Amino acid sequence: MNIHRRRGTSTCAWAARPLAGFLAGLAALLVLASCTSAPRASPPDPAGLPASDEVPVLLDTTRLTLPVDAHLLALSEERQRSMARRELLHDCLLRFGIAVVIPEPPTEVGPRTRNERRYGLTDAAAAATTGYGLGDRDPRTRGGGREDAPTLTARARAVLTGHGSALPARVPEGGCSGEVTRLLTPVDPVTRKSLNEDLPEALSFASFSTSQSDPRVQAAFGDWASCMRKQGHSYAAPLEPPADPRFGNPGGAAERATAEADVACKAQTNLVGRWYAVESAEQARLIEEHQSELESLRAAELEVSRFVRSISTSR
Amino acid sequence: MNARKAAVAIIAGLATATTLGAVDTAVAAPKDSETAKVETTEAVPGGKALKATEAKAPRLDNMAAPSVTVAQRKAGTGSVTAAVTRNCYAYSNGTGDLCLWYYQNYTGSRGGSYGSDANLSDNYFASTGSGQNQSMTNNSESTFNYDYIYTSVVWTNNNYTGTSGTLAPRAGGNWTSTYKNNVQSLYWS
Numbered sequence: 001m002n003i004h005r006r007r008g009t010s011t012c013a014w015a016a017r018p019l020a021g022f023l024a025g026l027a028a029l030l031v032l033a034s035c036t037s038a039p040r041a042s043p044p045d046p047a048g049l050p051a052s053d054e055v056p057v058l059l060d061t062t063r064l065t066l067p068v069d070a071h072l073l074a075l076s077e078e079r080q081r082s083m084a085r086r087e088l089l090h091d092c093l094l095r096f097g098i099a100v101v102i103p104e105p106p107t108e109v110g111p112r113t114r115n116e117r118r119y120g121l122t123d124a125a126a127a128a129t130t131g132y133g134l135g136d137r138d139p140r141t142r143g144g145g146r147e148d149a150p151t152l153t154a155r156a157r158a159v160l161t162g163h164g165s166a167l168p169a170r171v172p173e174g175g176c177s178g179e180v181t182r183l184l185t186p187v188d189p190v191t192r193k194s195l196n197e198d199l200p201e202a203l204s205f206a207s208f209s210t211s212q213s214d215p216r217v218q219a220a221f222g223d224w225a226s227c228m229r230k231q232g233h234s235y236a237a238p239l240e241p242p243a244d245p246r247f248g249n250p251g252g253a254a255e256r257a258t259a260e261a262d263v264a265c266k267a268q269t270n271l272v273g274r275w276y277a278v279e280s281a282e283q284a285r286l287i288e289e290h291q292s293e294l295e296s297l298r299a300a301e302l303e304v305s306r307f308v309r310s311i312s313t314s315r
Numbered sequence: 316m317n318a319r320k321a322a323v324a325i326i327a328g329l330a331t332a333t334t335l336g337a338v339d340t341a342v343a344a345p346k347d348s349e350t351a352k353v354e355t356t357e358a359v360p361g362g363k364a365l366k367a368t369e370a371k372a373p374r375l376d377n378m379a380a381p382s383v384t385v386a387q388r389k390a391g392t393g394s395v396t397a398a399v400t401r402n403c404y405a406y407s408n409g410t411g412d413l414c415l416w417y418y419q420n421y422t423g424s425r426g427g428s429y430g431s432d433a434n435l436s437d438n439y440f441a442s443t444g445s446g447q448n449q450s451m452t453n454n455s456e457s458t459f460n461y462d463y464i465y466t467s468v469v470w471t472n473n474n475y476t477g478t479s480g481t482l483a484p485r486a487g488g489n490w491t492s493t494y495k496n497n498v499q500s501l502y503w504s
Contacts, residue, residue: 073481075468075479075504078466078468078481078504079504081466081483082465082466082504085464085466085483085484086464089463089464102464105465105503105504109431109502110468110475110502110504111470111475111479114478114479117470117474117475117476117477118476118477118478120472120476121474121476132473132474132476133433133474134433134474134475138431138433139431139502139503140430140431140432140433145465145503146410146462146464146465146503147430149408149409149410149464150408151407151408152407152408152409157407157409160409160463161409161463163374177463177484177485181483181484181485184483198488201479201480201481204478205471205478205480205497208471208477208478239472239476239477242472242473242474242476243434243436243452243472243473243474243476243499245436250433
């Protein structure tokens with residue numbers, strides 16, 4: 001999803017950009033949102049910094065997408081890949097006469113999207129009830145999954161891993177694990193060589209990091225910190241409170257009060273919109289720099305996604 | 316160091332477990348010393364550079380998987396969720412820890428995380444080597460997911476805030492430039 005808006009207009013629309021291929025599942029999540037006030041003009045861009053033409057007014061980032069997100073697997077897609085891996089492992093083990101039930105980890109845990117908490121907490125209701133914790137979505141509160149993984153015999157373990165004295169004949173290189181990893185790795189369609197599937201995440205990390213030292217983001221941090229100080233909370237940057245070691249008892253009164261002030265100050269200073277504008281511009285620059293690699297990867301990821309879908313529909 | 320929480324013997328048996336080593340290249344120089352770091356080819360700015368990592372993660376002995384009761388899990392006091400100082404382990408049921416090393420290329424002291432954890436600030440590098448007993452948060456230069464089955468989803472800040480990354484089963488590498496020293500919470504998918 002990108003913001004398409006002319007500078008200086010009072011209208012503000014989110015345009016749902018069709019996300020090709022592997023992000024198709026995310027398309028259903030795209031919603032139209034309206035801005036609450038006229039956009040502000042960006043300050044003159046200091047030399048060397050990418051221009052951020054638009055500064056939207058934003059708070060909730062759950063469905064916010066940045067340019068690199070078009071190349072990243074959503075968390076839901078990552079989950080589908082993980083499920084596919086387990087199904088393929090199950091089938092591979094079965095070829096060797098090993099029938100095991102591999103438990104799925106709990107669903108509906110963790111942030112809903114990669115960006116829900118990218119700029120810290122932005123959910124006022126959650127702040128008031130659980131502070132910085134995830135409440136019902138806290139993975140620690142759920143059982144199941146890997147903690148219930150069944151015991152494996154030495155032979156089963158050898159087939160899974162490709163190591164061990166009980167290794168039967170004709171086990172694929174690296175065991176079933178190696179086989180499945182190869183099946184789910186994006187490869188160049190011509191050379192079949194594996195691609196750098198970490199590139200989108202790497203670019204996302206890079207923009208997240210460099211944007212924090214941008215003077216425009218620093219100014220936003222300063223405004224937010226000033227707002228927080230007025231409410232009795234001393235922090236220099238918005239990612240500090242969720243990591244405050246004083247909050248030893250998760251969701252305690254002090255944590256909730258801080259979280260509520262945090263979200264209110266983000267709204268008051270438009271911290272999210274200002275940060276997002278700078279980071280988006282930086283990501284656009286990075287995408288241009290890595291265009292060719294990203295396009296190759298996207299095509300390869302589409303192939304993997306098609307394969308993953310074929311697994312789930314065949315069951 | 317004095318304020319550091321005492322090491323906790325997490326699970327009966329683990330405390331005396333021996334992991335296969337030959338990995339901890341103890342480096343005496345401080346972490347910010349250039350000479351202490353092993354440089355790798357970085358194709359991209361930031362992130363984990365799996366394809367650029369030539370070092371292979373060390374093999375670990377298989378251990379019985381840790382267990383935690385539902386009550387412990389909900390209370391956040393179970394052995395795999397409480398603040399711990401522990402080494403990295405691979406378990407006999409095919410699961411394994413997300414292992415973090417103090418230095419690049421799987422060197423220096425390492426520490427493992429088995430359960431989901433919103434706050435790695437109170438976990439400490441455990442094995443002998445540079446960085447031992449230091450907090451794992453904001454302090455790791457390489458990582459490996461020892462699990463054969465489950466993916467680790469990591470976040471750059473506590474309580475699943477910041478930006479995220481995924482570590483597929485049996486994947487790892489050096490955290491490069493911007494993402495280096497920045498794993499602070501994780502869960503399993």
